[in-house]
Amino acid sequence: MAKSYDIIVVGGGPGGYVAAIKAAQLGAKTALVEKEVVGGICLNHGCIPTKTFLKSAKVYKTLQHSTDYGVTASGTIGFDWSKIVSRKDGVVKQLTGSVAFLLKKNGVDVYNGFGDIKSANEVVVNGESLQTKNVIIATGASAIVPPIPGVEDAYKKGIVVTSRELLNVQNYPKSILIVGGGVIGVEFATVFNSFGSKVTIIEKMDGILPTMDEEVRVAYTKTLKRDGIEILTGAEVKAVNDHKLTYALEGKEVTIEGDLILMAVGTRANSKGLEHLGLEMDRSNIKTNEYLQTNVPGIYAIGDVNGKFMLAHVAEHEGIVAVEHILNKGHQKMDYDKIPSCIYGSPEIAALGLTEKEAKARGIDYKVSKVPLAAVGKALADGEKEGFIKLIVDKKYLEVVGVHIYAYNATELISEFSVAMASEATAYEIAHAIHPHPTLSELSLEAALGAIDKPIHI
Numbered sequence: 001m002a003k004s005y006d007i008i009v010v011g012g013g014p015g016g017y018v019a020a021i022k023a024a025q026l027g028a029k030t031a032l033v034e035k036e037v038v039g040g041i042c043l044n045h046g047c048i049p050t051k052t053f054l055k056s057a058k059v060y061k062t063l064q065h066s067t068d069y070g071v072t073a074s075g076t077i078g079f080d081w082s083k084i085v086s087r088k089d090g091v092v093k094q095l096t097g098s099v100a101f102l103l104k105k106n107g108v109d110v111y112n113g114f115g116d117i118k119s120a121n122e123v124v125v126n127g128e129s130l131q132t133k134n135v136i137i138a139t140g141a142s143a144i145v146p147p148i149p150g151v152e153d154a155y156k157k158g159i160v161v162t163s164r165e166l167l168n169v170q171n172y173p174k175s176i177l178i179v180g181g182g183v184i185g186v187e188f189a190t191v192f193n194s195f196g197s198k199v200t201i202i203e204k205m206d207g208i209l210p211t212m213d214e215e216v217r218v219a220y221t222k223t224l225k226r227d228g229i230e231i232l233t234g235a236e237v238k239a240v241n242d243h244k245l246t247y248a249l250e251g252k253e254v255t256i257e258g259d260l261i262l263m264a265v266g267t268r269a270n271s272k273g274l275e276h277l278g279l280e281m282d283r284s285n286i287k288t289n290e291y292l293q294t295n296v297p298g299i300y301a302i303g304d305v306n307g308k309f310m311l312a313h314v315a316e317h318e319g320i321v322a323v324e325h326i327l328n329k330g331h332q333k334m335d336y337d338k339i340p341s342c343i344y345g346s347p348e349i350a351a352l353g354l355t356e357k358e359a360k361a362r363g364i365d366y367k368v369s370k371v372p373l374a375a376v377g378k379a380l381a382d383g384e385k386e387g388f389i390k391l392i393v394d395k396k397y398l399e400v401v402g403v404h405i406y407a408y409n410a411t412e413l414i415s416e417f418s419v420a421m422a423s424e425a426t427a428y429e430i431a432h433a434i435h436p437h438p439t440l441s442e443l444s445l446e447a448a449l450g451a452i453d454k455p456i457h458i
Contacts, residue, residue: 208233280295
């Protein structure tokens with residue numbers, strides 16, 4: 001007799017495994033199907049591995065500037081790329097092992113194999129038919145290898161790589177060409193530039209990080225260029241011939257060369273093979289509502305496969321919202337206006353809510369409070385001077401509309417504003433909450449004070 005479940009989750013990335021654990025915690029008989037290793041792109045080939053590289057880069061850079069802190073180091077500062085890669089592998093293994101343990105601990109049945117979704121009530125894995133009341137599709141997305149002449153051939157030779165292959169490169173590249181100036185492109189640019197590679201970013205649009213606030217984009221672009229990264233904007237890649245890349249810029253075609261060429265032009269939802277389900281689609285993305293329901297009763301879609309936000313924390317939250325909706329355990333819905341996004345460069349960038357441009361477009365009567373990082377004592381003690389916070393509030397109640405932080409550890413500061421926006425807090429509440437001194441969090445306090453009247457320390 002076929003095994004029967006309340007919920008089958010297909011895909012074991014951050015969205016899928018969190019959904020499965022939450023479902024089991026709420027008493028649902030749950031199965032998770034994953035054809036590779038639990039943890040998905042994020043744990044195995046994305047967020048976590050890149051952060052280990054960035055940490056190694058930061059340590060290397062700090063040691064190079066140790067005399068700024070009165071610390072002397074004898075001998076030359078070097079790095080061992082193979083050890084940086086093996087450290088990454090160790091962290092990944094530990095985390096994926098932890099996820100597997102949590103699934104087992106919570107009583108989730110894990111099937112290792114390809115999940116063939118026959119309907120909202122049947123999933124076949126390794127020839128075995130599993131019955132279910134609901135299916136959550138969490139199959140993620142894959143990096144796009146664009147159909148540019150010569151790219152596929154160079155990809156087969158290992159010269160063109162996506163982020164997945166780049167994380168496992170054993171020979172350190174002396175030069176790297178990065179096609180795409182989005183989050184993945186700039187994070188890898190930071191890593192390889194820190195270790196001394198010649199880095200060139202080729203971006204088709206008029207600037208890098210197109211979704212970020214304009215002031216942050218300008219400041220960050222200046223920093224990357226100052227660090228020696230070449231940024232070509234408005235440049236379109238025309239062809240690749242092994243290590244050579246030809247791009248068009250202002251009517252001229254230019255050919256440049258690199259040890260490796262990273263394709264970081266975006267991802268495409270893994271929705272192939274689901275056509276028979278009759279799902280409503282937006283190109284390769286599965287259309288969902290605020291409860292993650294598709295147009296087919298009993299089928300939900302979370303994470304990258306629905307194409308809303310390609311972010312692990314969004315997938316995780318969507319997983320919880322979907323499960324609670326299935327089990328009628330709450331009516332939380334997704335609010336896509338309050339999604340924090342983080343870029344782990346040097347300095348970091350963290351953003352939440354609307355940019356100033358978006359606030360204008362929506363006709364919001366807003367005001368901006370901008371405070372430089374140098375106003376905070378802890379930042380100076382840490383030897384960090386570059387950056388600022390930009391807080392956007394509506395003029396009537398001073399409710400937080402958006403916040404954009406460009407500073408070291410910006411990604412740790414943003415959560416205060418997530419809580420603030422979720423609870424409809426105003427600048428008054430943030431300013432009235434006592435922030436400890438000396439901490440970087442005082443940057444948030446100063447911004448709130450600036451939104452009300454004036455910051456204290458500038």
